[in-house]
Amino acid sequence: MVTATFLLSAFSLILVGIFGMLTRKNIIRILLAVNILETGVNLLLVSFGYFRGGKAPIITAPISASNLPFVDPLPQALVLTSIVIGLGTTALALAITLRYYRRRRTLEFEPDEEDFASVEGARTLMRDSDDSTSVTEGKDLHPGSNVPSDREPAGAKERAK
Amino acid sequence: MEIWVVVLGVLMVVGAIAVLFQRSLRNSIITFGIISLMSALIMAMMKAYDVAITEASIGAVLTTAIFFWSLKRVEEDGYDEKK
Amino acid sequence: MNQAILLLLFPAAAALITPAGSALSERFGRGLALLSYIAGIVYGVVLYPQIAASPASVIVGNWKPPYGINLFVSPLSLGLVLLIYCVAIVILVSDFASNRKRRAQFYLLYSLLTMASVGLVLTADLFNMFVFLEIAGISTFALVAVGREGSGPAGSLRYLVLAQLTTLLMLAGIGLVYSATGVLNIASLSRFAALNPAVAFLAGLLILLPFFLEMKQFPFNGWIGGAYRGASPAIGATMSGLVTVSVAMVLARLLLTMMNTGSAFGDATTKIRTVVLVLGAATVLIGETAAFREKEIKRVLGYSSAGQMGMIAIGIAIASQSAVRGILFLLVSHTIAKVLLFLVAGTSARLSGSDRWDEMRGIARRFPLLGMLFAVGAMTLMGIPLFSGFWGKLDLIRAAIASGGLAVVGVVAVLIATVVEGVYFMKIAHAFFEAPAAAKSAPPESTKQHYGVAFLAPALVLAAATVILGVLPGLIDPWLSSATAELLHPASGYAAHIVTGGLQ
């Protein structure tokens, strides 16, 4: 019964995580949902390794084939790795989000593809810094001007039609 | 021990739903931190102490901290939830 | 034969040295990365005769599978590893032509991405595959995000969220398989006692999810547009050339070697292969029509990769002798042609100053060689005879007709897609060869730099490779037949070479 509860709670965390990822618009909330999904999967893995009445797999007393009162150590090893991978991915995603915000001035994720397409495409490559690390070592692209790029080359939009 | 497992499980799922539907971003991050700690507790209940320590120190503390720092930097850069 | 793991460690060592080394000089990272790929190729070529004689199961830590992790180095995997390293070198060299000053972390991430692709091709353990998939993912997200200032981050975020969703569900699938069978090794699973059909179907699909995403299959390809617009041409070429090779190989490994009638996945295999076939056919149609509508050349190439990967998925799902031969040939020729087209796209975008192919009018008039290179790449993808793509598609279509049933739907999709492909490549070629627009032509100084040897050398090498492969497909016949034998007959070709210590 206990294992079933672990499994069910882990599985419902996964479902809530997936639901959050599919429906939220704010990027930080989507990343929170990704972490909830990840916590759910980690719990699911650990509960796959759980045996009722088992002890932590640390050898403090003599054990033999007949007397192995342990839970399974392997899923714990997998989850150990998965947690740290989750941290790495979240840190990277948030760094990208900061850069996204620096440019788009919003945390809402659904960029209006078409509108941006005409601007992005029409802009000549020379003006646009193809790789921000080369132009300004991480500095703000247009120092001082806080004008989001969408409004800037209005002329380009007409020419692109 | 059964009761605690069921209570924690239900609390975590309710917390996870709360993270998605809370209005303020700051509250969602705090709720997420609490969920991570609860998941570390549940892992300890499953006798997975290695994973519980790792989940607590990395999953709960550092992930929540990084979320807060990003939120802080975005707010300094002019982000305002009310807008 | 455990030294073969060095194949994997060259780029890892280069990546690990880079932070400390980059303090010395800026160009340190770039030179080190190239050096490690060249070392990988030299070691691989030295190793090939020995591996061709007898494939090697490389174990880690002296623990035999299914307890420890093993890598399986066979002619198939070694051949693809060499292809990955060659593509990585070509792309890095072509990236010098762009005027971008790359920071040391760029090369560090690029080496990790290459190592992860090599690891995916070689590994024979499910969780190890998950870890390499994550390394490849993280490096790609960072490299895409550092691309175009405006759309780089947006494209990268969408790609990251979708990739995390599928990879974490794969982890759940791996947990389910482990909880049911007790092993994580592919060779053991390929001859394990049968799982319950429903569990096998669910776990099988969950494990394949991230590979559907990476191969741009239908329900998971929402990320292509943003990622390919945001990435710089070199990273677009990497995503379409380097990563797809390893991902397609892993899909073939899982779908043919791990899941077959005698395996743990037993009779759920046919159901899973039908799902892959249907998804592949849908992807081919959707991918090509999306490419048809696109205005930006990088996105056209991205969606055309989706179409090509759909064909490869169809070939894997048919799982007959000539189908697997066809898709392996198609995979090699697609990689070469797609990287060539990305090189051309990058250079013509730099020369004409815009990403949209309708703004690159007459560029082939000013640079005839550029036009010729584009034509070679396009014809290979379309499958025109005398170019390498033709043989792959021929085998695939012949196999699909021979196997009948749902595969015929696949054939119809492939044929329609080839027509659509032809139309939009013609449209782009027409724009290229049209009378040049009088207005803006880039100043001559930057022309030499963009059009210099750093672009021409790799592009010509790729074009030559495509033509040679097209004219004499027999060159890689021995490799193809041993690869097909390994994939289609896992008992004799794959599992037999893996000495396992008990427990199946």
Place this chain on the structure above:
Amino acid sequence: MKRNNRLIINLFALVVVLLFGFISILAVTDGRSGLTMFSADLQHRVSYAFLLKSVSHPERASNATVEPGGRDYEDGAANVVTSVVVDYRMLDTFGEVLVLFAAAAGVGLLMTERKRVVEHDASIVVKTAVPLVMLFAIITGAYIVLHGHLTPGGGFPGGAIIASGFILQFLAFRESPKRLIFKILESLAGLGILAVGLVGLFVKGSLFANFIATGTLGATISAGTVLIIYLLIGIKVAAELASISGDFIGGEQRIGG
């Protein structure tokens, strides 16, 4: 219009998610023959040999015995999870170390400059308390790393706790520390892990093979390379998490007060 198309997306996603949940539960509780979710009990899993430390000769696992104080087992770690993470499945952990390495490099590459308005400095209380707390954090972290093979914990949580010590220092004392030290430490520790692996490859015949005697089970200095690798992982994780957090906290521009 905006309101209800959000609603439609939410409802659609809810249906998809519930469908996925229903199908999975149905599949897992399917009655037909064949291995199901609970089929493999401990005896039938690879962990049976991990626990009884008889992976090199699994057929003799059934009569193997392991007890603290025993000498020269094939793997010397008392904490079996550590022996799985660092000895039996070391390639996973090496890959995972590279994941953190890529994340630190990615964050370093992408992090933008921070425009921070500083109103007031940390109070005197914080400034005196932080070095003390930092000391405890680093000692605790080091303890957890060094005892990874005996007690729960190890390189990853220990490294994170050490990193939290450094993070306190970033937050309390305004000037950002020279982060090059973390980059070099991270690179060297990573190379150290690779070096241990290569020595194992050339001395014992396969990568990350244990080339040091594993001593007595449960002793502080035991388990051969497991201790060394977990120490290097601890240093690397501490350096990486400190540099990632340092990038997020960002340097201080004294614009305000």
